Amino acid sequence: MRAGSERRGRRRLARAAGEAAQLPRIWKYRALSTCSPSGGAPRVLQPVLFSGAGEIRLGEAVQFGWRDSPLFYSGYCHVEASSARALIEVGDRTEFNNNLMIKSEGGGIRIGRDGLFGAHVEILDSDFHDLHPERRKTGAARVAPVEIGDNVFVGMGARILKGATIGSDAVIGAGSVVTGAIPAGVVAAGNPARVVREL
Numbered sequence: 001m002r003a004g005s006e007r008r009g010r011r012r013l014a015r016a017a018g019e020a021a022q023l024p025r026i027w028k029y030r031a032l033s034t035c036s037p038s039g040g041a042p043r044v045l046q047p048v049l050f051s052g053a054g055e056i057r058l059g060e061a062v063q064f065g066w067r068d069s070p071l072f073y074s075g076y077c078h079v080e081a082s083s084a085r086a087l088i089e090v091g092d093r094t095e096f097n098n099n100l101m102i103k104s105e106g107g108g109i110r111i112g113r114d115g116l117f118g119a120h121v122e123i124l125d126s127d128f129h130d131l132h133p134e135r136r137k138t139g140a141a142r143v144a145p146v147e148i149g150d151n152v153f154v155g156m157g158a159r160i161l162k163g164a165t166i167g168s169d170a171v172i173g174a175g176s177v178v179t180g181a182i183p184a185g186v187v188a189a190g191n192p193a194r195v196v197r198e199l
Contacts, residue, residue, distance in 0.1 A: 015067070018067060018072075018073070021073065022045070022046070022047075022072075022073065025047045025073075025076070026044055026046075026047045026048075028047065029047035029048060029049045029076055030047075030048075032049055033048075033049055033050040033051060034050070034051045034052065035050045035051050035052050035053075035054070035055075035056055035080075035081060036050065037050055037056040037057065037058045037079075038055065038056070038057050038058070039057045039058040039059060039060075040058050040059050040060035040061065040062060040092070041058075042058050042062045042063065042064055043061060043062070043063040043064070044063075044064050044065065045063065045064060045065030045066065045067060045072075046064055046065025046066070046072055046075065046076060046077055046098050046099075047065075047076040047077070048064045048065075048076065048077040048078075048079060049076060049077070049078050049079070049080075050079050050080075051078075051079070051080045051081075051082075052080045052081040052082040052083070052086060052104075053081070053082065053083060053084045053086070054081025054082065054083055054084060054085065054086030054087055054088070054104060054106075055081055055086070055087050055088070056079055056081050056087075056088045057087070057088070057089045057090070058090050059090055059091045059092035059093070059094065059113065060092045060093065061092060061093045062090050062091075062092070062093070062094050062095075062096075063094075063095040063096065064077045064096050064100065065077065065096070065097070065098055066095075066097045066098055066119070069097050069098050069119050070098065070119060071098050071099055071119070072098050075098050075099040076099070077096060077098070077099065077100040077101075078100070078101045078102070078103070079100070079101075079102045079103075080102070080103045080104070081104050082103060082104065082105050083104075083105050083106045085106040086104035086105055086106050086108070086125075087104065087108045087109070088102055088104050088108075088109045088110075088111075089108075089109070089110045089111065090111045090115075091111060091112045091113035091114070091115070091150065092113045092114070093113060093114050094111055094112070094113065094114060094115040094116075094117070095115070095116055095117065096117045096121070097117060097118050097119040097120075097121070097156070098119045098120075099119055099120050100117065100119075100120075100121055100122075101121070101122045101123070101124075102122075102123045102124075103123075103124050103125075103126070104124075104125045104126070105125060105126035105128065105141060105143050106125070106126070106143045107125030107126060107143035107144045107145045107146065107162055107163075108125060108145040108146070109123055109125050109145070109146045109148075110145070110146070110147050110148065111123075111148045111152075112148055112149045112150035112151070112152065112168060113150045113151070114150055114151045115148065115150070115151065115152045115153070115154070116152075116153045116154070117154045118154060118155045118156035118157070118158065118174065119156050119157070120156055120157045121154055121156070121157070121158050121159075121160070122158075122159045122160070123146060123148075123159075123160045124146075124159070124160070124161055124162060125143050125144060125145060125146050125162045126141050126142065126143040126162055127141045127142050127143075127162065128141050142162065143162060144162040144163035145162075145163070146160055146161075146162065146163070146164050146165075147164075147165045147166070148160065148164075148165075148166045149166060149167045149168030149169070149170070149184060150168040150169070151168055151169050152166050152167075152168065152169070152170050152171075152172070153170075153171045153172070154166075154171075154172045155171070155172055155173050155174030155175070155176065156174045156175070157174055157175045158172050158173070158174065158175060158176045158177070158178065159176075159177045159178070160172075160178045161177065161178065161179050163179070163180070164178040164179060164180060164181075164182070165180075165181045165182065166178060166182045166188075167182060167183045167184025167185065167186075168184045168185070169184055169185045169199065170182050170183070170184060170185060170186050170187070170188060170199075171186070171187045171188070171199070172188055172189070172193060173187065173188065173189030173190070173193070173196070174189075175191075176188065176189050176190055176191065176193040177190075177191040177192055177193060178192070178193045179192045179193070180192065180193075182195065183195070185198060185199050186198050186199060187199060
């Protein structure tokens with residue numbers, strides 16, 4: 001009985017110490033942010049840098065960071081609407097694990113409600129550079145919207161690229177690269193991601 005009580009006490013103490021250690025980092029990234037999200041107030045467990053000249057809209061109870069995953073104390077989440085025409089929208093109760101990167105250059109990124117996103121996920125709506133060798137530094141990048149439905153589960157290390165669509169209730173396997181359309185209610189995995197089975 002006493003050992004169990006001591007373990008619970010140590011866990012509570014460790015959690016309190018962790019929260020105290022993380023707060024200055026959260027405040028620092030808040031001060032460095034150049035874009036203020038509209039909508040609901042997010043639950044910020046890991047620092048988040050919100051940046052860019054565009055718009056970031058958050059639903060209610062959106063969460064950034066997860067205490068029991070790698071790099072919680074050393075990493076941060078990066079959410080950037082880089083151009084004035086860029087828009088990032090996140091639905092209610094969607095949760096992002098540590099070291100998220102979302103960046104829009106103007107195609108737009110929409111994420112539905114109740115999503116679960118693993119650590120190190122990247123969501124991008126642009127190539128960021130012209131692909132032609134002679135115009136790579138001077139040309140215009142291609143952009144295309146990204147649409148992610150409700151209740152989508154995206155595994156650790158997945159990348160969702162410009163023009164991708166993911167239907168509601170889908171699962172994207174860890175390490176996958178999504179470049180096209182994934183229908184609702186399926187498991188998809190691979191590079192490029194393909195449907196593995198229906199749920």
